[in-house]
Amino acid sequence: MQNINVVIWGFGAMGQGIGSMLLEKEGVTIKGVCDLNPTYEGKSISSILEKPSKVSETFVSKEIEELLTSDVDVVFLATDSFTKKSYPKIKQILEQNINVISTAEEMAYPYASEPELSKDINELAIKNNVTVLGTGINPGFVMDLLAITLSGAMVDVESIEVRRVNSLSPFGKTVMDEQGVGISIQEFEERIKSDSLAGHVGFKESVYMIADALGVKIDHFDQQMKPIVTSVDRKSKYGEAKKGNLAGIDMTAQATVKGKPFIDMKHPQQIEPEIEGTETGDYIILKGTPNIEMKISPEIEGGLGTIAMCVNMLPHVINASPGLKTMIDLPVPRAIKGDIRKLIK
Amino acid sequence: MQNINVVIWGFGAMGQGIGSMLLEKEGVTIKGVCDLNPTYEGKSISSILEKPSKVSETFVSKEIEELLTSDVDVVFLATDSFTKKSYPKIKQILEQNINVISTAEEMAYPYASEPELSKDINELAIKNNVTVLGTGINPGFVMDLLAITLSGAMVDVESIEVRRVNSLSPFGKTVMDEQGVGISIQEFEERIKSDSLAGHVGFKESVYMIADALGVKIDHFDQQMKPIVTSVDRKSKYGEAKKGNLAGIDMTAQATVKGKPFIDMKHPQQIEPEIEGTETGDYIILKGTPNIEMKISPEIEGGLGTIAMCVNMLPHVINASPGLKTMIDLPVPRAIKGDIRKLIK
Numbered sequence: 001m002q003n004i005n006v007v008i009w010g011f012g013a014m015g016q017g018i019g020s021m022l023l024e025k026e027g028v029t030i031k032g033v034c035d036l037n038p039t040y041e042g043k044s045i046s047s048i049l050e051k052p053s054k055v056s057e058t059f060v061s062k063e064i065e066e067l068l069t070s071d072v073d074v075v076f077l078a079t080d081s082f083t084k085k086s087y088p089k090i091k092q093i094l095e096q097n098i099n100v101i102s103t104a105e106e107m108a109y110p111y112a113s114e115p116e117l118s119k120d121i122n123e124l125a126i127k128n129n130v131t132v133l134g135t136g137i138n139p140g141f142v143m144d145l146l147a148i149t150l151s152g153a154m155v156d157v158e159s160i161e162v163r164r165v166n167s168l169s170p171f172g173k174t175v176m177d178e179q180g181v182g183i184s185i186q187e188f189e190e191r192i193k194s195d196s197l198a199g200h201v202g203f204k205e206s207v208y209m210i211a212d213a214l215g216v217k218i219d220h221f222d223q224q225m226k227p228i229v230t231s232v233d234r235k236s237k238y239g240e241a242k243k244g245n246l247a248g249i250d251m252t253a254q255a256t257v258k259g260k261p262f263i264d265m266k267h268p269q270q271i272e273p274e275i276e277g278t279e280t281g282d283y284i285i286l287k288g289t290p291n292i293e294m295k296i297s298p299e300i301e302g303g304l305g306t307i308a309m310c311v312n313m314l315p316h317v318i319n320a321s322p323g324l325k326t327m328i329d330l331p332v333p334r335a336i337k338g339d340i341r342k343l344i345k
Numbered sequence: 346m347q348n349i350n351v352v353i354w355g356f357g358a359m360g361q362g363i364g365s366m367l368l369e370k371e372g373v374t375i376k377g378v379c380d381l382n383p384t385y386e387g388k389s390i391s392s393i394l395e396k397p398s399k400v401s402e403t404f405v406s407k408e409i410e411e412l413l414t415s416d417v418d419v420v421f422l423a424t425d426s427f428t429k430k431s432y433p434k435i436k437q438i439l440e441q442n443i444n445v446i447s448t449a450e451e452m453a454y455p456y457a458s459e460p461e462l463s464k465d466i467n468e469l470a471i472k473n474n475v476t477v478l479g480t481g482i483n484p485g486f487v488m489d490l491l492a493i494t495l496s497g498a499m500v501d502v503e504s505i506e507v508r509r510v511n512s513l514s515p516f517g518k519t520v521m522d523e524q525g526v527g528i529s530i531q532e533f534e535e536r537i538k539s540d541s542l543a544g545h546v547g548f549k550e551s552v553y554m555i556a557d558a559l560g561v562k563i564d565h566f567d568q569q570m571k572p573i574v575t576s577v578d579r580k581s582k583y584g585e586a587k588k589g590n591l592a593g594i595d596m597t598a599q600a601t602v603k604g605k606p607f608i609d610m611k612h613p614q615q616i617e618p619e620i621e622g623t624e625t626g627d628y629i630i631l632k633g634t635p636n637i638e639m640k641i642s643p644e645i646e647g648g649l650g651t652i653a654m655c656v657n658m659l660p661h662v663i664n665a666s667p668g669l670k671t672m673i674d675l676p677v678p679r680a681i682k683g684d685i686r687k688l689i690k
Binding site: 137142146150152216300304307332343 | 487
């Protein structure tokens with residue numbers, strides 16, 4: 001059996017992580033990488049990743065059209081956070097009869113924010129006999145799929161509380177900017193006004209994934225963004241926050257069902273949380289019959305987690321029936337220790 | 346759309362729990378219950394469960410043949426722990442073109458102990474165009490599926506440690522006997538010799554489910570059983586252990602891959618563990634990239650958990666392609682809050 005052939009579109013932190021992970025796996029070949037960054041153009045991925053390739057060498061190209069050939073099984077699309085921005089790229093891939101795994105946060109449950117585009121993507125995928133999946137650590141796993149999975153051991157669920165308290169220290173400059181690390185309170189307020197502070201993208205996706213999985217209808221969804229102001233100077237590899245400025249952002253969300261609180265989410269993200277005594281972790285508290293209180297401490301590392309989720313879902317996406325899928329449609333994710341080809345049905 | 350019709354075969358603690366849970370759900374009718382216990386014969390399930398039925402009343406029958414009618418969608422089979430003993434019943438159900446959800450521990454991953462019977466069951470199910478699933482809290486969830494799911498967020502896994510430290514206090518007389526609660530050390534040794542002490546059934550199933558999910562080959566599997574001797578008198582609703590006798594059994598298992606330890610399982614079960622300071626909980630420690638340490642404390646209650654897993658998998662089993670399935674083949678379990686019929690594709 002031939003190796004699984006994949007293309008990586010977008011060679012930033014996530015795309016590179018996916019590439020690096022794939023180089024360690026058996027039965028898969030990175031056929032092409034597309035990125036517009038001029039410093040990568042024409043370079044081999046081994047040289048960029050500083051890691052040898054067991055199979056043939058791959059070079060970064062700007063021309064996606066040349067890479068979407070008939071022997072490609074899956075494209076990892078790691079270019080955007082939003083469904084609307086990913087849509088033309090997804091369409092282009094699907095029309096070449098190639099499966100898509102997207103890192104875009106909204107694509108983890110695109111029905112939440114883009115029901116019309118979701119319908120289009122589903123129809124396009126079915127028409128071209130391929131599958132589309134959005135995944136990642138959050139949304140895609142910690143604050144949705146894991147809570148859903150745990151609820152499977154419950155006779156009834158009354159309420160769901162999920163907290164992800166994580167460190168931004170391992171992340172790069174893009175994340176520092178998106179999460180407002182180092183900015184002043186005044187700048188925070190200005191960026192809120194101009195709607196230019198991303199914060200966490202994914203609460204709505206997580207909440208609607210949970211609601212649809214459990215079969216309840218959300219009648220109200222709300223989310224808030226607050227600054228995490230540091231009282232000491234903090235510094236990480238790519239971020240710096242002086243005393244009095246933002247170490248990160250505290251985001252919260254709530255959803256009600258039949259007028260009662262049903263889902264409560266808390267997701268404070270900051271650099272160097274331990275410097276002021278914050279214990280990081282992932283916490284899921286399900287009230288019902290029976291109660292379940294889960295804790296993962298420290299939190300599952302976000303960058304590695306997203307990379308792993310994307311690569312580990314590769315066989316499930318190839319095996320799936322055609323259409324737009326989400327994590328609740330497919331078998332549980334799992335690490336891949338053996339030859340990926342053996343997992344294809 | 347008509348209600349989903351189910352039959353419960355075996356109306357002990359698990360069968361009754363499944364019945365009680367189903368009575369609370371929308372879109373499902375318990376068409377029949379089969380049990381050989383003469384005290385239940387001809388009685389209504391509402392009177393046994395002390396719970397009203399929203400739909401028509403169901404009476405316990407001894408004659409399974411009469412219950413396996415063409416309008417039945419799923420039989421919950423809650424009669425045995427072992428595949429071999431369940432096999433004739435599973436065969437009988439499948440031959441009537443009815444799906445099966447089994448509580449038998451070995452059926453959670455029958456390939457581990459009964460590869461030939463598994464093949465037969467799979468072929469029978471495909472021939473009759475229906476699906477068979479074994480599930481439960483353990484095996485079926487805590488010590489296997491949950492560890493597998495968490496590994497999905499990992500780039501690589503080096504080793505897996507799972508501990509389930511639980512209380513037997515909520516369980517009935519059958520479990521007290523199976524777990525040796527109250528017996529002397531001498532009796533424990535005699536029952537070990539005569540192979541009449543069940544202990545936990547499921548380590549082999551959990552270990553092979555994990556190994557197959559991750560794509561590794563187990564080269565050695567071993568398990569041990571030790572008495573948990575109480576140093577104080579202990580008493581639960583259905584169990585009693587005098588000082589010096591067994592409060593329960595401590596079971597452990599190990600599996601190696603390529604000669605190295607890969608899976609390590611610890612499962613001490615006893616009545617009233619807190620009386621001697623034992624904190625109960627479910628613990629999963631995955632070493633690799635990244636490490637993941639999960640804790641659920643107290644442990645997910647075993648009886649309710651098994652009941653919930655069986656009922657919550659109902660729509661997945663109806664939706665599945667024909668054949669013998671395990672928890673790693675189907676979408677993630679989830680609690681059912683709405684009408685079950687809406688979950689059928």
